[in-house]
Amino acid sequence: MTSKKPEHSADQVVIVGAGPTGLMLAAELALAGVACRVLEKRDHQANITRAFGIGPRTLELLDARDLAQNLIPNGNKIPQGQFGARAGFELTVIDSRFNYMLIVPQSGTEKMLEEHCRELGVPIERGAQVEGLTQRDDGVDVQVSGPDGSRTIRASYVVGCDGAHSVVRDAIGVDFIGKRYDTQLTLADVKLTRPPGDTVFARVSNDGVQLFIPYGDGYHRSVAWDRQRDKLPIDEPITLKELQDAALRMTGEDFGITEIRWSTRFLSERKQAAHYRVGRVLLAGDAAHVHSPIGAQGMNTGIGDAFNLGWKIAAVVHGTAPAWLLDTYESERHPVGEKILKFTDRLIRMTLIRSKAALGMIQGAMAMVAKNDALISKPRNLFAGISIAYEPHGQHPHPLAGKRAPDIEVGGHRLYEALRGGRFVLVDSTVDGAAARTADRRWGDRVQTLAGRIDSTKKLPALMLVRPDAYVAWASDSVESGSVAAVLDEWCGAPRAEKVSP
Ligand SMILES: Cc1cc2nc3c(=O)[nH]c(=O)nc-3n(C[C@H](O)[C@H](O)[C@H](O)COP(=O)(O)OP(=O)(O)OC[C@H]3O[C@@H](n4cnc5c(N)ncnc54)[C@H](O)[C@@H]3O)c2cc1C
Known part of the structure; x- marks a missing residue:
């Protein structure tokens, strides 16, 4: 059966590929109330291992959706990382509740994510191969072939999570450079x-x-x-x-x-897409960047892309996104991909060097670096994903803006647990808690509030707006909460209308 007319599906977003990136993204969209579906050419779940290491930052992100606990009991915690044969280093020293690599076969991670998608009601169509797509002003037509023939599905947005040989990337004419x-x-x-x-x-x-x-x-x-x-x-x-x-x-x-x-x-x-967005089509995971498996960064970076993108597309679909938001996916994640490519390239070149004499010298130097905390902390934190940060938005940003949110206790509640609804979280540790009350009253559909004393030895800002992907959007040391409404308006869109008492 071949249908020529587009099937006007009720799905706002079509995701191509049910690998870890596509499944994570689908779950993020469904959590945010966006109708989406995943098209996967394979007719069965993958049974191959490929990636095996889940890093600390990915575990933090999964914890921010209550998913880390689904993997940890089945994995092996390795408290060390390894750059080269003699350059082992400790992960136990990093400031994270997940200060280890979790060794789990990729198929186990995919199975967990697929179950999570199904619980959230995401349709995953297997045996559905995307052949190409056409962008229109108001949507994207996706050409799909399957056991019942070919059809065209129309969606508002399409995300290519279809791996290194991405058909979506080719269809939008983006070069894969490397x-x-x-x-x-x-x-x-x-x-x-x-x-x-x-x-x-x-x-x-x-x-x-x-x-x-x-x-x-x-x-x-x-x-x-x-x-x-x-x-x-x-x-x-x-x-x-x-x-x-x-x-x-x-x-x-x-x-x-x-x-x-x-x-x-x-x-x-070692390849990266020149762009991550062309109009209504975006790229994530291996479709956007591929690296050597040494360094265990492939799947972790794809899951990071999905977390960065999900809430942004959701805000656009719901009409609450500021005009600048969706473009920050590329401006934030392309530099991360580039950094990871350089890092894994250096690792593989140092490990696989052909000259035996040079190899000995490099291995010796790497062993020395690994023993020196001042030298190892930068590559170690990149390996762990905890140093990934984004350009802050707005003028005079607080030093924490754009950084990974610290997992703090506020008024007896843990921040990463408060993030589990997939919304922004406003942390208000001021004495009067007025900012939290404003957010509850006017942005309660998009913002979760945490008010109370922060239980931490670190000096933290009095007010902090945390993005759904656990990065700090905005922070202020001042207890003046007057500017909070403007910040919420800027990041989360116009407030809902206030009820006027009769
Ligand atoms: C052999 C191998 C070994 C690896 N080892 C490691 C490792 O040790 N450590 C590490 O960190 N990383 C490793 N990687 C990389 C890691 O597996 C990837 O980074 C990770 O799978 C990326 O996830 P993804 O969801 O972006 O893409 P993928 O996992 O590639 O998923 C893409 C999905 O899209 C589907 N698809 C493709 N085209 C279409 C289409 N036209 N229509 C519909 N569906 C489509 C595919 O069937 C697939 O299910 C390895 C990769 C390979 C290939």
Whole structure:
């Protein structure tokens, strides 16, 4: 059956791709009351591992939606990070309640997000392949093929979360700029009968690099760069013997690799979309940026994109967004993607350097950096995602504006729990609490308030408006609350009409 006329769907937003980015975004939109649907070409849920590490900031974001607890019991907490073989560093020192990497197969994260979407009533259409799209003044026509033929769906906005080979990106003519590395890695989830320990194991030798990361369920992720085999055909199957032999040569031990539950040869890329928005079409996740798996940033950055974008599209759809808001998706997230690309590029180039002498020197230097807190804190905080910050909006911004919101207790309530409704949160620690009363009365449909004493040893502003994605929109040290109404108007749109007493 082929329909020529667009199906005028009731969905305001169509999301292409049910990977972690698309599912997270769909959940954000549904939480904000936006009708959306996800189109996914695969007819079944993914059963492959790919990404395996969820970083501290992503766990904070998931906690701000009460989702972190769905993953933590099934994951393995690794309190260290690793840059190169001798450069292990502590994550326990970072200022976060999630001061570790959580090792969970990507399929587990996707399953959790899909269940969450279903609870929120998001339709996820499988076997629906997007072939192209056409932008119009008032919407976007999406061409979809499936088992029943082709059809066209019209939506107000479309978000391409369709991965590295994005059809959506091509349809809007956005360049994907960058390069492919010529060094092949083998990625495998393996069972070890003699595991090297319960934390990250890394070894660099003249033969290559071997990493093992424990899932905590008897399996480890093996990441190996084997100089002898890094030019094999990409589709040549990986055998147990190959993995055993590589580990033995590179580390002197094969750790009893007995079973492979997933494996792939991987030629990573370093590419970024020139733009993240063209009209009513936006790009997120791997459709917008791809990096090497070393550094475990791919899925974390995609989930970060989804959190940044969801509340902004929702505000546009509901008619409460200021004119400047949707463009901040690209102005905020493109620089983050660029930073992550540079960071992972540096990591992979330092790890896979061909000159054995230079490799030794770099590994030695990295080991020294890792031991020095002043030197390691910047890359460590980027790895953990906690240093990501955005340009503040408005004149004379407070130093906290644009930064990650601290997870504070206010009047006995935790900020990240208050964010779980997906709305702005106004923190008012002034004595009279007048700002919170104004917000409750006039912006109560968009703003949650937290009033009371802040339980913290840090000096924090008296008033703070926190965005739904847990970044500070605005803050003020002054107890003057007169300006709050103007700030709420600027960020959250016009207030609802006040009831006039008869
Ligand atoms: C082999 C491999 C290993 C990796 N290992 C790691 C790792 O160790 N650590 C790490 O951090 N990251 C790793 N990554 C990257 C990580 O998996 C991605 O960053 C992450 O999956 C991005 O999520 P996403 O939702 O943006 O895109 P994807 O997960 O790629 O999801 C895109 C979805 O869109 C669907 N789709 C595509 N085209 C269409 C279409 N035309 N119509 C409808 N649906 C469509 C796809 O079927 C897919 O389900 C790896 C990636 C690969 C490929």
